[in-house]
Amino acid sequence: MRRFCLKMLALAGLLAVPGMPTYAAPPQTSAPHAILIEAESGSVLFEKSADALVAPASLAKLMTVDVVFEQLELGNIKLTDAFVVSENAWRKGGAMSSGSTMYAALHSRVKVEDLLKGVIIQSANDGCIILAEGIAGNEASFVRMMNDRARELGLTKSTFTNAEGLPDPKMRVTPRELAMVARHVATTYPEYYKWFAEREFTWNKIRQQNRNPLLGTVEGVDGMKTGFTNEAGYNLAASATRNGLRLVVVVTGLKNAKDRADEAKKLLEYGFREFDSRILFAENQILAEAKVYGGAQGKVPVTARQQIKLMVPRTASERISAKMVYVGPVQAPVREGQPIGHLQVSRGDTKVLEVPLQATESVPVGSATQRAFDAATELVVNVFRSAAKRL
Numbered sequence: 071m072r073r074f075c076l077k078m079l080a081l082a083g084l085l086a087v088p089g090m091p092t093y094a095a096p097p098q099t100s101a102p103h104a105i106l107i108e109a110e111s112g113s114v115l116f117e118k119s120a121d122a123l124v125a126p127a128s129l130a131k132l133m134t135v136d137v138v139f140e141q142l143e144l145g146n147i148k149l150t151d152a153f154v155v156s157e158n159a160w161r162k163g164g165a166m167s168s169g170s171t172m173y174a175a176l177h178s179r180v181k182v183e184d185l186l187k188g189v190i191i192q193s194a195n196d197g198c199i200i201l202a203e204g205i206a207g208n209e210a211s212f213v214r215m216m217n218d219r220a221r222e223l224g225l226t227k228s229t230f231t232n233a234e235g236l237p238d239p240k241m242r243v244t245p246r247e248l249a250m251v252a253r254h255v256a257t258t259y260p261e262y263y264k265w266f267a268e269r270e271f272t273w274n275k276i277r278q279q280n281r282n283p284l285l286g287t288v289e290g291v292d293g294m295k296t297g298f299t300n301e302a303g304y305n306l307a308a309s310a311t312r313n314g315l316r317l318v319v320v321v322t323g324l325k326n327a328k329d330r331a332d333e334a335k336k337l338l339e340y341g342f343r344e345f346d347s348r349i350l351f352a353e354n355q356i357l358a359e360a361k362v363y364g365g366a367q368g369k370v371p372v373t374a375r376q377q378i379k380l381m382v383p384r385t386a387s388e389r390i391s392a393k394m395v396y397v398g399p400v401q402a403p404v405r406e407g408q409p410i411g412h413l414q415v416s417r418g419d420t421k422v423l424e425v426p427l428q429a430t431e432s433v434p435v436g437s438a439t440q441r442a443f444d445a446a447t448e449l450v451v452n453v454f455r456s457a458a459k460r461l
Contacts, residue, residue, distance in 0.1 A: 097340050101333045102303075102323035103245045106341050109253045109309065109316035113381035114422040115341045120249075123227060123242035124322050127297030128170065128193050129305050130235035130243070132251045133216050135189060138182070138201055139259045140219065146205075149186075152179040153204030155196070163195030163234060170281075171196050173274040184273060186262065191271040192278045193296065198234040209233055220247075223254055237299050245320045252294050252307045252318050266293025266309075283331040284308050288338060294318075296330070304330040310338050317341045344383055350392070350415065351378040356430060358394040360410050365402030365433040372410050372427040380415055380423055391416050394427060404433040 096116050105120040107113060114120075141147045155164075160176040163169060172188030174180050174196050180188075185201050188194035202212035209232060216230040228243035235241075256263050269286070270279050283306075284291040290310035297305035304324040310317055319337045324330040351357060353376055359369040372394065380390065396411025404410075408429045415423040 097336050099321070099333050099336065100324065100329060101321040104319070104321045104333065104337060105245045105249050106317060106319045106337045107249050107253060108341070108345070108347065108381045109257050109318050111347070111379045111381065112250075112253065112423060113347075113379070114420070115317070115345055115381055116337055117246070120246040120320075121227070121244050123244055125237065125299060125302035126235055126241065126243045126248065126322075127237075127299045127302035127305050128235040129248055129295055129297040129307055129320075129322070130230055130232070130241065131189055131193065131198060131297075132248065132255060132295055132307060133220060133230055134198050134201070134212075134233045135186065136223075136251055136255050137212070137215050137219050138186060138205065139255065139262050141205055142182075142262070143259070147182055149181065149183040151182045151204070153182065153185065153200050154179055155200055156203055158209075159196050159199035159203060162236075163197070163199045167195060169195045169234075169236070172271075172278075173276050174200060175274060187265055187268070187271045188273055190265045190293075190295075191268055191280050192273075193281055195234040195236065202233040220251075223250060225250060235297060235299075237301050245322055248307060248322075249318050249320045252309060252320065256293065256309045256316065256318065263293060266295075282306075282308065283327065284310075284335060284338075287331075288335050290342075291338070296327075298327075306330045306334045308334050308338065310342075312342050315342070315347065341381075345381045346384050347379050348382050349377060350380050350390075353377045354430075357392075357413060357427065360394070360396055360429075361399035362404060362433050363399035363401050364436055365404065366436040367433055370400065370404050370410070370433050371430045373430050374413060374425045374427055378413070378415075378423075378425055380417075382417070389418055396427070400429075402433055402435045404429050406430065406432045 103119045103122050103124055106116040155174045155176055155178050164171050165173050170193040172192050172194035185197045188197035202209040206212035212233055213230055220228055225247040228247045231238045231241040270277055281296045290312040291308055293309050294307040304327055305322040307320045317338055319334050321330055321333050354373055356371045356373055359371050362368055362370050392415045394411055395414055406429055410429055411427050413425045413427055414421055
């Protein structure tokens, strides 16, 4: 099997606007790591060391919240279910822990909805542990659910070791993958995501303000999460919507709370000011053909099914290119809808969008003659590849 990259040359330059001035240069940021994406398509508008593995601090709670939201959607738990505040949750995340807490009373029972509000609005460590123990029996089992869920969402580099984001040298994430989680939470669970915009929450007669510094100060911001430890520095994930366009920003490793707010705001303003959404490919448009091995036909058309959009600078003259990347030839039989690689879209030399592709039709196994011909062709190709490697 070989990795194929099929360039779609017809797309190159499709969005170029000759004679127009180039768009404003990306902003300089003091954030060691940052990424700005458009939520609907996942288009990357800005990135800086976005694939570095960093300590997430309380941004890990985004993964915790996603797992809980999924369990609600699956019907495994209800908002009205009440979980017991264990001594472990009380000691590790409660009032005596010196960390962010919702001050849940030892041995009391707290409803899932209140626990979620405590986690989302107050960044409650005890709330995370109570949810983890109530859902999975113990935090270690819940962490396995977090990592399994992370892989389902396409996170390949990040590893979670606790539900609340407390320091652990084994827990590392990338800003890019944190943005993926934030994007998923904001766009998949509107019924629950609205809690990220609530300005305060009172529990156990203690009122606490939402820790997101951009709420009420930056137009359109309606969530997400802050984080801080000495190891991680000051982190922030934020999401904002203007005129139907949602952007997600993640900055990590800042020196103080003011800097993380300022840098996140700067990137959001840059995205809304400088970019527009453009349609690259129509829904169900045939994008390319993948080679098939041992099939009744030698190729199968592929599509992304959904409309593909890309965020592009409003006043720009730049090269937009796309290519299909897959491992092949694809072994027959091929079923309609079978995943076949990805479409990678680049702006200049930077990859800004990746979309999964699938077969548009089925390809049955071919005749003995067709299979023998494909086998002979692959043998010759492999011989030449081996010889080329030795040169």
